[in-house]
Amino acid sequence: MAQLSADPARARRAAERSCGPCSACCTVLRVDELAKPAGRDCEHQRAEGGCGIHASRPAICRGYHCLWLQGGLDDDERPDRTGGIVDLEAVGAAVRLSIRELRPGAFDASPALQSIAERYRSQMPVRVTDTADLENPDRPFRVLLADDVEQRVAGERVEIYAGGVLRETKTLPWLERMARRVSIWRRERALRRIARGS
Ligand code: SF4
Ligand code: SF4
Known part of the structure; x- marks a missing residue:
């Protein structure tokens, strides 16, 4: 759990x-203040990187620090290099590692993202999602677990x-799907x- 502890090396990297x-x-x-859905380029993104409205950017943009920026990943694991954003997320009292692909298929094409997942999956679930069709509640995602176990969820089907x-096929609990x-x-x-501005 080295990445979770407040170690001096991580603080220095950050x-x-x-x-x-x-x-x-x-x-x-997703940036609600700009009505920007998740998974689409922001109109203020600059081609060379950075933000065209940096001084007045919304609060969510100011507050967001991915795990790499927090010093929790290696130098060469910055999201634009690996193909995915990595975060630690609280799920109730537990924590999971979230990997959000910048484009569909990025995880399978990225040894760096796979290496990050391997470092964490024995300690917590690693959830891999892509940014395509984010408003579809049935869109597929994967959860990597310890002992080389993986759940692949699509709609209500869980493999x-x-x-x-x-090894097994199950149906996602109705309550979870409805949520x-x-x-x-x-x-x-x-x-x-x-x-609408309301
Ligand atoms: S930081 Fe700037 S470019 Fe990035 S999402 Fe926020 S407003 Fe858009
Ligand atoms: S994904 Fe991380 S490193 Fe990249 S711009 Fe956002 S906060 Fe910075």
Whole structure:
């Protein structure tokens, strides 16, 4: 759990780092103040990296620091190099590692992202999602677990693999699926309100 502890090396890395040419989160994150959905480029992104409205950027942009920027990943694991944004997320009382691909298929094409997942999956679930079709509650995602176990979820279907071999197929609990739909509905409603200026 070295990455979770407040070790001096991590603090030093965080102090030395800046985003540089990376603007991966400007594509991946949702920015309600700008009515920008997750997974689409922000209109203020600059081609060379950085933000065209840096001084007045919304609070979420100011507050967001991916795990790399926090010093939790190696120097060469910046999101624009690996192809995915990595965060530690609280899920109730637990923590999971979230890898959000900058484009579909990035995880499978990125030895760096796979290496990060391997470092964490024995300690916590590693959830891998892409940024395509984010408003689809049935969009697929993967959860990598200890002992080479992987769940692949698509809609209500859950496939469980061990050692790369399909071992079991289950149905996602109704309540969990409904919670995803409600969450997306709320998000869409909030974005519509912002777009209307109300
Ligand atoms: S993804 Fe991380 S390194 Fe890249 S711009 Fe966002 S905060 Fe900075
Ligand atoms: S406003 Fe600036 S920092 Fe925020 S998402 Fe857009 S380009 Fe990125």
